[in-house]
Amino acid sequence: MTQLVFSFDVSRCSGCMACIVACQDQNDIISEATAFRRVSSLEESNETETDCQLSFLSMSCMHCGDAPCVMVCPAAAITKNEAGVVSVNRDLCIGCHSCELACPFGAPQFAEDGKMAKCDFCHDRVEAGLLPACVRVCSTKALGFGPLDELTENKAKKASTKIIRALLHKDHFEEKN
Amino acid sequence: MSNGYFILGNGGAATHAIKMIRSAGYKGELHQISDNTGPAFNPMIAPYYLKGITDWDNCFPYGHDFLKEQKVIAHHGDKVMSLDAETSTITTKNGSVFQYEKCLIATGARPVMPPIPGLADSRFALPLREPDTAEKMAKSQGNASKVLVLGASFVGVKLAEVFNKKGISVILADISSQVMPQGAHKQAANYVKQYLEEFGIRLKLECALNGVEDTANGALCRFPDGTTEEVDFIAVSAGIRPNLDFLNPDQVNIDRAICTNQFMQTNRTNLYAAGDVCESFNRLSGSQQWMGTWGNACYQGRVAGLNMANVSTRFAGSVPQHVSPIFSWTYMQIGDALRKGEKVRCEEKGHPFKGPYRITVFDDDVLVGANLINNPKDLIWIKKEINLGLAQ
Numbered sequence: 090m091t092q093l094v095f096s097f098d099v100s101r102c103s104g105c106m107a108c109i110v111a112c113q114d115q116n117d118i119i120s121e122a123t124a125f126r127r128v129s130s131l132e133e134s135n136e137t138e139t140d141c142q143l144s145f146l147s148m149s150c151m152h153c154g155d156a157p158c159v160m161v162c163p164a165a166a167i168t169k170n171e172a173g174v175v176s177v178n179r180d181l182c183i184g185c186h187s188c189e190l191a192c193p194f195g196a197p198q199f200a201e202d203g204k205m206a207k208c209d210f211c212h213d214r215v216e217a218g219l220l221p222a223c224v225r226v227c228s229t230k231a232l233g234f235g236p237l238d239e240l241t242e243n244k245a246k247k248a249s250t251k252i253i254r255a256l257l258h259k260d261h262f263e264e265k266n
Numbered sequence: 267m268s269n270g271y272f273i274l275g276n277g278g279a280a281t282h283a284i285k286m287i288r289s290a291g292y293k294g295e296l297h298q299i300s301d302n303t304g305p306a307f308n309p310m311i312a313p314y315y316l317k318g319i320t321d322w323d324n325c326f327p328y329g330h331d332f333l334k335e336q337k338v339i340a341h342h343g344d345k346v347m348s349l350d351a352e353t354s355t356i357t358t359k360n361g362s363v364f365q366y367e368k369c370l371i372a373t374g375a376r377p378v379m380p381p382i383p384g385l386a387d388s389r390f391a392l393p394l395r396e397p398d399t400a401e402k403m404a405k406s407q408g409n410a411s412k413v414l415v416l417g418a419s420f421v422g423v424k425l426a427e428v429f430n431k432k433g434i435s436v437i438l439a440d441i442s443s444q445v446m447p448q449g450a451h452k453q454a455a456n457y458v459k460q461y462l463e464e465f466g467i468r469l470k471l472e473c474a475l476n477g478v479e480d481t482a483n484g485a486l487c488r489f490p491d492g493t494t495e496e497v498d499f500i501a502v503s504a505g506i507r508p509n510l511d512f513l514n515p516d517q518v519n520i521d522r523a524i525c526t527n528q529f530m531q532t533n534r535t536n537l538y539a540a541g542d543v544c545e546s547f548n549r550l551s552g553s554q555q556w557m558g559t560w561g562n563a564c565y566q567g568r569v570a571g572l573n574m575a576n577v578s579t580r581f582a583g584s585v586p587q588h589v590s591p592i593f594s595w596t597y598m599q600i601g602d603a604l605r606k607g608e609k610v611r612c613e614e615k616g617h618p619f620k621g622p623y624r625i626t627v628f629d630d631d632v633l634v635g636a637n638l639i640n641n642p643k644d645l646i647w648i649k650k651e652i653n654l655g656l657a658q
Contacts, residue, residue: 160568161561163278163310164320165327181324183314186596190589191561195646203319203591 091236092154092173093210095224097147097248101231104128104145108223108232112149115211115222123198125149125208126223131251146251147232149223150175150196150208158188158197166205173237176209194252210234269365270295271574272356273338274346275372275509278560279541279567281306281328283370286571288336294367296338299358301345304397305330310560312400313424316407317431325400346373351517351534368536368574371513371524372567375506375542375558380416380441384478390485390499391478394421395506403501410434410498414487416475417504418445420590423458425501426467427593437495438462439470448505449588451603451625454637457618461595506558508543521545523556528580530570538574540566547583550601550634550652557586585652598645601635601652603627616641624648 112118112126126149134141152175159167159175166181167188177188177197184203189195197205211221219225224234233240271287273280276298287296305326314320333340345359349369356364377393379386392403407413407429415426418440426438440447444455445462459469476488484498508523519525519533524544526532532539541563548555562584572579587600595618603612609630616623622641626648627634633651638644 157561160564163308163327163560164324181320181327183311183320183324184591185310185314186589186591186598187561189596189642190587190598190600190645193646193649195642199596 091238092152093215093235094152094173094237094240095149095210095221096233096235096240096245098231098233099144099146099248099251101229102128102145102147103229103231104130105228107226107228108147111222111226112208115214116206118200118206123200123206125196125198125206127195144251147223147227148194148252151194152208152210157191157193161187161191163187174210174212175207176212177205177207179204179206269367270297270339272364272366272369273298273372274300274349274356274370275374275541275543276300276302276306276342277372277374277541277563278306278308279372279374279543279563279570280370281332282564282567283372283538283540283571283574284333284336284338286568286577287575290572290575290577292575296336297341297364298333298338299341299344299346299356299364301343301359302397303343305332307397307400308560309395309400312394312403313421313428315400316404316425317428325397346512348512348514349518351514351532351537354536366536369538370567370570370574371510371532371537371539371543372541372563372570373509373512373543374563375508377502378505378507379502380475380504382475382478384480385416385475385500385502388478388480388485388500390480390497391416391502392499393502394425403499406499407432407434412484412495412497413437413499413501414439414485414495414497415501415503416440417502418442418469418471419448419503419505420446420588422501422503423462423592424590425503426462427465429501430465430467434498435466435468437468437470437497439473439475439489441472441474443472445469445471446597449586449599449603449637450597451612451627451635451637453612453614454597454599454603454618454623454625454639457623457639458592458595458597461592461618465593506542508556510543521554521556525554528583529573529578530566530581531573538570540570546581548586549583550585555586557584559588585649595639596642598638598641599636600638600645600649601627601633603635603637605629605634 106128129146156175164181166178169175182204188197224232311325348357377395412435413429415422415438426436429436479486487495524539526544542558545554545556569579569581589598612627614625618639623639624644626636636648
């Protein structure tokens with residue numbers, strides 16, 4: 090089975106944050122601080138600052154191909170299944186935060202019980218043939234979901250370039266939520 | 267005598283090497299020699315077991331059937347006494363002699379017992395590393411009212427928290443002037459110290475214990491200022507040391523631990539090392555260094571296993587890092603926050619008693635290290651910026 094992925098079209102995202110609300114609702118997350126999905130704004134200008142571009146990035150767990158969180162989890166609580174979904178068995182999680190230290194994207198979140206929780210592509214919805222909640226509500230169709238081999242190279246390149254820029258430039262990177 | 271691939275040790279590095287050797291298609295004999303008698307135990311989980319967060323079975327994260335599934339011939343309850351790299355032979359405590367085609371040394375590390383008079387012989391001095399020591403400490407904490415944690419290492423601080431939460435009076439002592447001296451900047455360490463004291467943990471820093479004497483029900487600890495404390499037991503958390511006594515240093519290159527290249531090979535043909543027993547590439551310093559962490563061990567084991575199975579793979583190296591939840595704080599360190607030098611400066615932002623805190627350390631204006639408390643948000647760009655500095 091091929092790896093399942095989110096796709097994201099930077100040019101379409103308006104920063105409305107409906108994806109966050111849908112994710113919180115689906116996963117019963119009360120606090121924005123521990124939401125599985127985040128929307129960030131990225132301001133970029135040219136050298137003379139005559140041209141400025143504002144873009145938004147909606148990010149959650151990337152379900153990495155070789156996920157570092159899976160590798161470093163001392164309790165083997167994090168696994169990656171055949172469809173490429175990285176998920177956590179909260180009964181095994183000891184709340185050591187090793188996954189948080191290893192994740193390049195800040196995906197692992199820690200609820201009040203001290204254990205890790207994260208995006209699992211809305212497993213129950215997908216099992217029932219539905220889209221993940223965040224994708225379902227994205228009115229501009231910036232967020233998509235499906236097998237990796239159906240994602241166009243151009244779209245992936247655009248999104249990943251923007252994500253890397255955002256992660257590298259803390260001064261230009263502001264979380265909206 | 268037996269031929270085949272041999273794995274010495276039974277931890278994260280050994281387990282990941284076995285997985286990779288088999289998944290890369292090696293179908294020959296695969297042996298494991300370990301003085302443990304059960305499945306791979308993770309000592310990192312032990313404090314969480316003592317705290318009551320996880321069950322005993324979960325301290326063995328790869329389960330009881332792993333070796334059977336991987337068709338590993340287990341020589342458990344035995345111990346490697348010598349390894350002759352010239353003749354590729356291993357001799358064990360039980361008198362067995364094996365000849366290896368390829369061998370991985372993943373024997374891990376053992377706790378350091380500081381040279382304090384009476385400590386090593388005390389019935390009440392308990393290290394925490396192996397399943398039997400974890401069980402012993404779990405049993406001892408059940409009846410304890412006062413404990414000395416000897417060594418304010420990451421494990422020591424964690425144990426102080428665990429015992430405190432059980433209602434036990436805790437003394438945390440270290441010869442160093444700060445807690446977590448292996449990587450915490452003194453300013454961040456000072457905050458952690460204040461935080462521990464808020465919970466009633468008594469800290470004795472710059473304190474070398476003068477001696478230990480066993481009493482009927484515990485240990486009498488003598489301090490340099492002439493005071494004494496009688497405790498139910500002493501939790502020894504003064505660091506770890508690689509298990510490499512069975513090696514001949516004239517045959518295998520050893521510095522602080524076994525020296526390896528980026529393929530996790532030693533200087534000897536067909537002899538590999540991974541995990542807490544070896545040094546590996548520190549991307550920040552550009553040199554080989556001993557960096558004993560669970561994640562590193564697993565990655566190194568994976569690389570060693572692939573190379574043993576003739577799949578050429580390099581270990582990319584790592585940047586030193588550590589994370590530890592302490593009561594309701596989360597302390598993180600990445601890179602080298604202890605860097606010294608004329609061009610070294612540090613910047614602080616926030617206050618851990620009021621919100622997120624960070625201290626960043628720069629060398630010649632390049633970010634080289636940071637300590638964070640309750641501040642996962644800054645972790646992402648700090649990691650990226652340290653990596654960016656490495657690339658320049």
